[in-house]
Amino acid sequence: MACTWSLIDVNLFNLLCPHKFDGYKQKHSFQQYSKDEYIYFEKDHSNKIFLIETGKVKIGYYTEDGREIVKSIHGKGDVFGEKAIIGEESRNEFALALSDASICILTVETIHDLMQENKSFSLKIHKFIGLRFKKIERRLSILLFKxxxxxxxxxxxxxxxxxxxxxxxxxxxxxxxxxxxxxxxxxxxxxxxxxxxxxxxxxxxxxxxxxxxxxxxxxxxxxxxx
Missing domain, CATH: 1.10.10.10 (Winged helix-like DNA-binding domain superfamily/Winged helix DNA-binding domain)
Incomplete structure (x- = not known):
């Protein structure tokens, strides 16, 4: 299997959380979610990304006949909602807490500012998004045809x-x-x-x-x- 199946082998929370960057510590806050609580729904405005400090989150969508399709499950150190960074206007999926979770929520504007100020950070973001898309596309293809x-x-x-x-x-x-x-x-x-x-x-x-x-x-x- 190609190595692009796996994401960057780092704790993405530690990489992206703004407390790592001077001038952004004041934007560092956490939201607490209870088990089975929705973090966002399909068609919600897409203007934030989410970094998991603790807990587990399920990403998925519902088919026209009401079946649930699970696209991914994320845990401590992971990032989700990343399509907002590349211009997604509304969500085409839901995010649901599978356990009690502590999540750092960042606006797209904050991430874009960090990307403009730090080329290395920007490169890591683009690499992460590319690998994430490849992984989800492959999983959905296998789900449909195997x-x-x-x-x-x-x-x-x-x-x-x-x-x-x-x-x-x-x-x-x-x-x-x-x-x-x-x-x-x-x-x-x-x-x-x-x-x-x-x-x-x-x-x-x-x-x-x-x-x-x-x-x-x-x-x-x-x-x-x-």
Whole structure:
């Protein structure tokens, strides 16, 4: 899988939050959201971006027949609502707190000012947006055209790039990730029972073992090969 699947390997909250920049500390404030509280809705005015200090947020939209499509799930250190930076006028998605969350909210004007004053910062913003778009486009394409098992394997490839490392002692690939099975099922457009069956099938084939926040791929497995 191409490396562009993964986002910049940094805490984006620390990178973008204005307390890092002289002259912008007064614009640094936090909004608290409760679990299941909407942060914004589809068609809301798009003039802010959001930096997650703590908590987890789901981004998605509803189809004409009322089905929910989950585009992404973000956690501590992540950014969402970034399309406002490149001229989006109204939201085409919703953002919902999956847990209690503390979020720093910035106006587009603040981000544009920071980009004009700092070329390195501006380059990182453009790189982040480009990688985010590629990741979401690929995930939605897989969601539409692949079966559930293939969607799971593609998602595990993504996780291996973002959260995986090789264990020197065993030779296994270890993936320590932040997602619950409910999160994964939502992102893959399937049910938790189906997802659990797929994991059990891969486990019975001696391909992997899985725990609450850890997935172990046994050495010499080619299932995650590009």
């Amino acid at each position: 079966d559930a098992k293939t969607r799971l394997l593609e998602f595990l490839k993504e996780l291996s790039l973002e959260y995986g490392y090789d264990c020197k002692k065993s030779g296994n690939l270890i993936i320590k990730h932040p997602y619950t099975q409910k999160d994964m099922a939502s992102l893959l457009g399937t049910s938790r029972p189906t997802l659990n069956c797929l994991f059990n099938e891969l486990k019975e084939q001696n391909i992997l073992n899985y725990y609450r926040k850890e997935i172990i791929f046994y050495k010499n497995q080619q299932v995650l090969a590009s």
